[in-house]
Amino acid sequence: MAIKCETFSFEVQAQDGTARAGRIETAHGSIETPIFMPVGTQGTVKSLTPEDLRDEIEAQIILGNTYHLYLRPGLDVIKKHGGLHQFMNWNHPILTDSGGYQVFSLKDLRKIKEEGVLFQDHIGGAKHLFTPEKVIEIQETLGSDIMMAFDECPELPCTEDYMQKSMARTTRWAKRCLEARTRPDCALFGIIQGGTSEKLRKLHADELCKLPFDGFAIGGLSVGEAKDKMYETVEFTTPMMPDDKPKYLMGVGKPDDLIECIARGVDMFDCVLPSRNARNGQCFTHSGVVNIRNAEYAEDMAPIDPDCDCYTCKNYTRSYIRHLYKAKEILSARLCTLHNLHYFLTLVGQAREAIIEGRFEQFRLDYYAAKED
């Protein structure tokens, strides 16, 4: 008999159209949804401390990568610390991916079998086998508050035949993941695949949502498909998912995407975009993107975003941050990451408020209007 998570719960607090505001409870505290999760691939959200994340950005949950942490520092080190929370000194919720996405991205270096995936890692080239059981064992060692089931994310375009076979295997793996659980304080989400086909999504959702997962994710999007296809897929997939469980859209996205997918019923998001782009000097603002490396900002005395109250915008000019970027100073990455993540977290927080107050559609219109000013 499979174990059940005793620390996890979810309630929808308000609904406005299809958009939802909710609350997730985990072993490390609660999360108000809709939420964006900063990505901390290697046990750190690049350039930031847990205090920056909590106090300056008001992050509620962060994401860790199973594949990367398994390879480096490795499970022995994590185990010795008592888990990922203690290792990185973050005492709030953590979601970990299953490593599936990374392993399948290795292409020539991996071989898919029913048992799992045999692959060579990108660091030393050593051989490893990831099975559903192994991936749960790793995530339980990390002490993840929300674990993800091991799935295949087929590269698009792919034949309907391959997608069907892959989905069937992902379902079998999902069941094995559920069976493999031993910790009652680690929740487990299933992942629905099916590309951009409504028929295939329905097929997979019908199978997967019967299983006793604590939440469900839409996988296999934001992998190169057209934006309208992505929105359309989210729109027809969320109604296939149980309303009393969180709905998580993996790997998405830009600010517009958050707004559009919140409108379509998504509760949770993660993406490297705000932090990665910050390191390249691309900052998100209420009036659109500011590429801080551009010459036009050399003597610009305004903050990155005049409508932002983050640490960076309260204290520094565009001119100074551009200087840091041009001089390749680490502080540039730090200040821009702080700003971008603050922007993303503020955006989902404002969307949540609007949903609770029944004015989400107006909020969405105002959001686009501000960008066009």
Added chain:
Amino acid sequence: MAIKCETFSFEVQAQDGTARAGRIETAHGSIETPIFMPVGTQGTVKSLTPEDLRDEIEAQIILGNTYHLYLRPGLDVIKKHGGLHQFMNWNHPILTDSGGYQVFSLKDLRKIKEEGVLFQDHIGGAKHLFTPEKVIEIQETLGSDIMMAFDECPELPCTEDYMQKSMARTTRWAKRCLEARTRPDCALFGIIQGGTSEKLRKLHADELCKLPFDGFAIGGLSVGEAKDKMYETVEFTTPMMPDDKPKYLMGVGKPDDLIECIARGVDMFDCVLPSRNARNGQCFTHSGVVNIRNAEYAEDMAPIDPDCDCYTCKNYTRSYIRHLYKAKEILSARLCTLHNLHYFLTLVGQAREAIIEGRFEQFRLDYYAAKED
């Protein structure tokens, strides 16, 4: 008639042997000596914010580089912000070097004339002329609390003949620097050269210390000479300098060097060592150097320095920081820089207390004993 600085003063508060504890007043607040100044070459102490410097490290004064800031972002940008303090959001004392050291390091790209130094910069290769007047103008534009006179730092070994000619020119330049001042809130220090020769140091100090500088520096050391030569030179040079002015040893050094040169009467230090080495994973501790990249720390659950109460040591294991370093994470540079600078500032702070309490020699013995444990 040359202007005098109205905001600068210095008093010796205690003396213990040759070691001194004092207090400097500047336009941006006071500095308790002996003091170590973190280096912020390009308008940032790499990886840190002003809040980190002030609240976590208790830095009292930082150093900015005239040569680097003149080239990038350039004076127009700094002027627009109202000075370097505002540009980088640091509202406490700043000392700027004269650019002399950098310009003379360019070797094949510079030509020394009586007027000044003609050079090609290391970024775009453009030609520039640094004169004593220009260097004061730049530092006044930066709004430096303590400016440094334009000097030549001859490469060692050099002939006595060349050193004498160079020193004479440095003295003429020193006078021109004093004449060029226009701001009564920017102090100006002279720089004594003369290599490791007692005779030459005496020659130069006798000339230079007659001039109405607000403080004096020992230049031309820590450029590759043997450690005992450096200590010896400091030992015979500090008595040549006026006791009612701060004595600043430029570009020094390691923790041992601070202890040894405080013992020999030095009040002020600066060096890139703690911050640069931090980025290479070399951490200074009470029991010696910890190279965090070493395999021996992979599962080490201790903080970098068990006797340290800095943010890094309070919150992270050696194992975690080694992981960050191996994974090339920015946070590694940040946490190690924070620790190293905290170590340096704590060391000079403890030396100061020991001097005031008349137990500096015991402090020095205890310092070495702890390293041998």
